[in-house]
Amino acid sequence: MFVSRARAASGARAALAGGVRLAITSDIHIDLNGEPVLDALCARVRAVAPDVLIVAGDIATGAATFLSTLLALKACAPELLVVAGNHDVWTSPAARSQGIDSWTWLDKLLPALCTEAGARLLDAAPVVLGNVGFAGSLGWYDLTLREHLLDVPSDAYTRGTFAGVMWNDFRFAFFDDGAGKALPCAAVADILRARLGDHLASLSCKRVVVATHTLAFERQVFRKERDAWRFVNAFMGSLKLGELIAADRRVELAIAGHTHIASDFRMGRLRALVSPLGYRKEWRAPDVAGAVEKALAVVDL
Ligand SMILES: [Fe+2]
Numbered sequence: 154m155f156v157s158r159a160r161a162a163s164g165a166r167a168a169l170a171g172g173v174r175l176a177i178t179s180d181i182h183i184d185l186n187g188e189p190v191l192d193a194l195c196a197r198v199r200a201v202a203p204d205v206l207i208v209a210g211d212i213a214t215g216a217a218t219f220l221s222t223l224l225a226l227k228a229c230a231p232e233l234l235v236v237a238g239n240h241d242v243w244t245s246p247a248a249r250s251q252g253i254d255s256w257t258w259l260d261k262l263l264p265a266l267c268t269e270a271g272a273r274l275l276d277a278a279p280v281v282l283g284n285v286g287f288a289g290s291l292g293w294y295d296l297t298l299r300e301h302l303l304d305v306p307s308d309a310y311t312r313g314t315f316a317g318v319m320w321n322d323f324r325f326a327f328f329d330d331g332a333g334k335a336l337p338c339a340a341v342a343d344i345l346r347a348r349l350g351d352h353l354a355s356l357s358c359k360r361v362v363v364a365t366h367t368l369a370f371e372r373q374v375f376r377k378e379r380d381a382w383r384f385v386n387a388f389m390g391s392l393k394l395g396e397l398i399a400a401d402r403r404v405e406l407a408i409a410g411h412t413h414i415a416s417d418f419r420m421g422r423l424r425a426l427v428s429p430l431g432y433r434k435e436w437r438a439p440d441v442a443g444a445v446e447k448a449l450a451v452v453d454l
């Protein structure tokens with residue numbers, strides 16, 4: 154159902170009593186892609202006139218750009234729902250020495266920045282708009298999407314390096330185990346999946362949209378022959394996350410990001426959508442406007 158800009162402007166709550174127009178994207182990486190990209194994205198969001206804009210993570214590394222990005226996006230849509238991406242919870246050795254790890258970003262800094270911008274961080278709490286519940290999570294990876302036939306040294310997945318590449322989360326993401334050591338990725342994935350399960354359980358809506366940053370389904374993974382690519386696929390997400398989402402029969406739309414490769418398919422009643430912007434070098438569109446137009450999916454619920 155089409156929702157006019159005039160109706161959206163008259164108040165998201167009123168609009169959401171009827172149909173709801175979602176604009177969806179992820180992986181906008183504004184710290185790397187630059188402000189002109191944000192301007193173009195804002196123009197596209199305004200043209201689409203959604204009731205709800207959803208950004209499924211990898212918004213910007215660093216508090217200042219994260220906040221300015223959300224402020225700009227919130228000015229374009231009545232509701233802005235976001236989930237954290239792995240880049241959004243990156244920390245540094247200097248910050249870690251002051252006790253700022255990825256949990257600090259996820260549980261304290263990002264919620265505060267979202268509140269300041271008037272956005273809602275689904276990692277912190279689910280949101281109900283009209284008759285639709287929205288739940289979300291950064292998610293994480295637990296190696297369930299790894300390529301089992303890839304011959305890697307036994308410690309490759311714990312060190313995050315193989316075939317000449319290093320998965321950057323091993324440099325910049327650090328989820329403290331409470332004793333100053335990094336939690337294994339599967340433990341992080343378990344914790345965040347349990348949180349999402351709690352959020353879903355707390356929703357009493359009959360219709361639910363889930364947004365995660367990391368992938369949840371095998372079909373969302375782009376398989377290539379190159380060993381480095383095959384290795385990195387292990388860090389794309391978690392099949393267990395997909396099992397949780399698919400088990401909730403109220404979920405009609407599952408949004409993800411992280412991969413920078415778009416996909417859109419149905420599994421029965423569930424539509425799984427990935428609509429990322431990604432890095433400039435990955436764009437196939439001829440210009441910024443074309444790239445953001447491609448990256449901003451519109452779903453009328
Ligand atoms: Fe990304």
Ligand SMILES: [Fe+2]
Nearest residue numbers: 211238239411
């Ligand atoms: Fe990511």
